[in-house]
Amino acid sequence: MSNFEPTNEQLKTRSSETAEALLTMQPGETLMGKFKIVDLLGVGGMGSVYRVDHLYLGRQFALKCLNKQQANDVSWRRFQNEAKAASKLDHPNLIKVHEFDLMPDGRPFILMDLVQGKxxxxxxxxxxxxxxxxxxxxxxxxxxxxxxxxxxxxxxxxxxxxxxxxxxxxxxxxxxxxxxxxxxxxxxxxxxxxxxxxxxxxxxxxxxxxxxxxxxxxxxxxxxxxxxxxxxxxxxxxxxxxxxxxxxxxxxxxxxxxxxxxxxxxxxxxxxxxxxxxxxxxxxxxxxxxxxxxxxxxxxxxxxxxxxxxxxxxxxxxxxxxxxAIPPRQGQTTQFLPRExxxxxxxxxxxxxxxxxxxxxxxxxxxGYATCFFTLPKKETIQDTSDSDNPLQGQPGGKKLSVAPGSFYERRGNDDFFHFPAELETLGILYFNPKGKAEAKLSVRIPPNSLVALEAAPYLLTHPDIFDGFRPQDISLLDFGNSDAAKTDSFKKLGRFTGLRALNVAKTSITAGDMQYLQPLKSLLCLVIGYNLHLKSKDLLTLKILPNLRILDVSDMFDVSDILNEVAALPNLRQLVLGHCRLHDKDLKTIAKSKSIKILSLVSNTEITDEGLKYLKDMDQLQWLALSGTSITAKSLDTLLAIRDLNRVEMMATNCTKDEMQKIERELKRAKPNLKFDKKETAPQNTKLTMPEFPWVGPGLHTHLNEVKVNGEIEKKFDLNSPQL
CATH class of the missing domain: 1.10.510.10 (Transferase(Phosphotransferase) domain 1)
Structure with a gap:
């Protein structure tokens, strides 16, 4: 290896070149008789990286070299720093450098491992x-x-x-x-x-x-x-x-x-x-x-x-x-240890x-592995329950559990209860509408005339046969969201909940093949299904229940064009959440064909500009518009003023300056005195507007929610950037 210090002659030669000249090598070109250029992998601020065949070793490497001719040798010094630093390192999580030297034209290069990834x-x-x-x-x-x-x-x-x-x-x-x-x-x-x-x-x-x-x-x-x-x-x-x-x-x-x-x-x-x-x-x-x-x-x-x-x-x-101290569960005591x-x-x-x-x-x-991962013994989550009189039948050690169908519900006098076998771990959190919540464990009283939501715990999702203990009408909202434990076996159980009105499967492992398990949910009004890597919007088109939906959240779904093309054919859709969907201006033209959407979230779509927003001018029925994280500016004021029924706008982290934001707020409120202008995510839920058939006021309806407050208490926070409606 050479120290590749530039000579005075080389510096003089470089000074005669244009400072911005980009030196590129063509595929097939042979360098120093041993490196054959395959293709250009990328160009950075300082160097270009090529894929090369090493003619002597019969292997492919990455070759990085300076791409600009400069009389100033700062770039050379930095490049030399990289070579020195990288050549000292040999670790599975670092790119290994095999050679660094000067090319015939005086440019330094580094030869390193070629890795495939992003x-x-x-x-x-x-x-x-x-x-x-x-x-x-x-x-x-x-x-x-x-x-x-x-x-x-x-x-x-x-x-x-x-x-x-x-x-x-x-x-x-x-x-x-x-x-x-x-x-x-x-x-x-x-x-x-x-x-x-x-x-x-x-x-x-x-x-x-x-x-x-x-x-x-x-x-x-x-x-x-x-x-x-x-x-x-x-x-x-x-x-x-x-x-x-x-x-x-x-x-x-x-x-x-x-x-x-x-x-x-x-x-x-x-x-x-x-x-x-x-x-x-x-x-x-x-x-x-x-x-x-x-x-x-x-x-x-x-x-x-x-x-x-x-x-x-x-x-x-x-x-x-x-x-x-960590708060104890009911029936436990907390022991404080002396400091020593x-x-x-x-x-x-x-x-x-x-x-x-x-x-x-x-x-x-x-x-010689390329990474480090650690596996420690996991606590056994299934206990031996051999009591044949108990509605829970199963075996220890992770074998399949079975629960008597509908056995959780009990009527005691004038009161309704869920009674969960003591052998079960907590199944999650139960939320009651209009108020209340409880841990899904042991006996839970159901408030009169309440809608019930279940935020499923990982234990329940990994033992899905326990779902059988609920009756088809017991649960109105199921929240599997943000759980790696939600797999196909969990989704198979959805069909039994024929009374389900809302389903949250955001950030789970749901796939196109699992769509069949949603087909029986004919009463479903709200589907939150964003942030799923294995799902595309075209997969949703197989759902026969799609036209029934009032709320659809497909945040962070890659390529939503298929579902957007169907928006105009969904006459019941009142709320569409498209956070971080990589939308472009032309997509708003498609969305604008809808005559039913009242609430539209476009947050974290940085390619949306003032020109695209103009397509929404004729959406007279639109009442709530979330624009945080877009690239709109003060030029969109006229567009916002033109939307007839608009009464709520949420904007933060756009291309507007503070003064421009204040101007937009001032002018909107002057034209629409009742309009609410949110500079942060604080909007309350408004299911009376989106689905009056299911006036839910608690958590569970969104991927991208801010804090949901029920009776003054924060019940749950979800992901990011979507309106709380």
Missing amino acids: TLSDLTKDIGSLPVSRALDIMIQVAFAVQYAHDQGIVHRDLKPTNIMVIPPAAEGEKETIKLVDFGIAKLTGIDEFNQQTLTKTGEIFGSPLYMSPEQCTGTLVDHRSDIYSIGCVFYELLTGAPPFIGENALSTMMKHQGEKPLSLKEASLGTTFPQALEQILAKLLEKDPNKRYQNCNALVIDLIPLTQDGGNENLLARLNPLT TTKSKFDTQKKTLVLSILVTAIAFFAA
């Missing part, structure tokens, strides 16, 4: 925020890779989703792998003082503003803890769909990093409930003071791994907050966990 940025653009379990798997790998780099004296300084590659599993049963790339502005601590002084004397600030640490934003010296802050920014985006701070420009964003406190995951996602321990982990990652953050990535991994296991949130909370006992207990737990990580890491390196 960046984390592209992944989140395709599917939005990730389920907690998947985000944890990814970030644990990132933490291992970054810790390894830190151990080699290297600080990345530009950790962001575009620099994290996600590699699909090589075989069935394996996990996806991440690869950390681009050490172009890495700081090599202790061995790279000359380069760092040379580069920082230019007054440049290194990094990407959305993911930079506060100390990085000020241009002061940074250490490995700056990378830990950036990990927090990336992790935050995976879970909520957006980085913790987004300003109007780069400077504004950097100021936010320095002076603003990030919203909690719960607030930022406008609906999703996260493990409390995860909230605390993110808060610690994003501390302004480096001394208050995790001091190394190993400590972060120690806190992340328990969240991948059953009961991990409670166990980790106890370790993070040893003096905070508590410290000893959790020190032991920490040592045990560290040992677990060490053993796993050793196995991981010995086997």
Whole structure:
């Protein structure tokens, strides 16, 4: 390997070229007699990356080289930094560098492993925020890779989703792998003082503003803890769909990093409930003071791994907050341990966990796997119930359970009850309309004349035969949303609930093949089915119940054109939620054909502009319009004024300035005195408008809800960006 320092002659030659000249190589071209160019993989701000055949080794590699001729050698220095940094690293979650040298024309190049996958940025653009379990798997790998780099004296300084590659599993049963790339502005601590002084004397600030640490934003010296802050920014985006701070420009964003406190995951996602321990982990990652953050990535991994296991949130909370008692279940008592006992207990737990990580890491390196995953023993969730008089019949050890059909309902005098066998774990949360809620366990009194909703617990979803204990008319709303436990066996049970009026299967594993199990739901009025990777909008067209729907939420569904083309043929559809569906202006022309939609959510569709919004002018019946996260500006004021019945507008995070937003609000209220203008997600539900046949006022009707308040209490928060109606 060469140090590829540019000679004076090379610098002189480069200075004679145009600064913006792009040097490209053509497929089939042979380089230095050993690399044959296959194709151009991509062009970045500093270099181009080619797929090449190594003629001697018979393998394909990625070859990265500078793409601009510059008399200034800053780019050369940065490129050299990347080569130096990457060549020191040999880790399954890092791209391995095999060679770096100078090409005949004087440009430096790096030869590295070729990986097939997509960046984390592209992944989140395709599917939005990730389920907690998947985000944890990814970030644990990132933490291992970054810790390894830190151990080699290297600080990345530009950790962001575009620099994290996600590699699909090589075989069935394996996990996806991440690869950390681009050490172009890495700081090599202790061995790279000359380069760092040379580069920082230019007054440049290194990094990407959305993911930079506060100390990085000020241009002061940074250490490995700056990378830990950036990990927090990336992790935050995976879970909520957006980085913790987004300003109007780069400077504004950097100021936010320095002076603003990030919203909690719960607030930022406008609906999703996260493990409390995860909230605390993110808060610690994003501390302004480096001394208050995790001091190394190993400590972060120690806190992340328990969240991948059953009961991990409670166990980790106890370790993070040893003096905070977890509320006991009914019939249990809480035991407070002395401080010394508590410290000893959790020190032991920490040592045990560290040992677990060490053993796993050793196995991981010995086997040569490309990633680290941890499997700890899971608690047995099914108990032996041999009492033949009990309506629950089954066997221990995870075998199939059976429940006597309709056996949960009981009539006692003038009161109605659900009686759940004591052998069962909690089945979820029961919500009653107009008020009330209860844990679905043991005996639960049903308030008179109440509609009943069930938010299914993972235990129920993984033991779906327990659904048989309900009668067909017992449940009006079923909420499976945001649960990895909802599988085909769960969906098969839907058909028995012939009285079901609303179904939430957002963020589950529902597939096109599962649509058949929704066909019997002829009373269904509301279907929330967004954020499902294995489903396309054309799959919904097989539903014979589609024309009956009053509310349809297909948020984050890839390519909704098929369902949009049918909108005009759905005369009963009152509310359509299209959050993060990658809509374009032309799609609004199709939506505008509907004469029934009264509530329309277009949130987080950044390609929607003022021109597209004009198509909605003739939707006289439209009353509520959600536009947060679109690219509209103050030019859309005339369009909003033209929509005859519009009485509610929700706008935040658009291309409007603060002054423009105030102008829009002022002019709308002048023309429509009763109009409500929301700058944040605070709208109440309004099922009287959308489906008066089912006047539900509690949670469960949306993927993208803000907090739903029932009797002044927050019952549940859902995902992000959709109106609460």
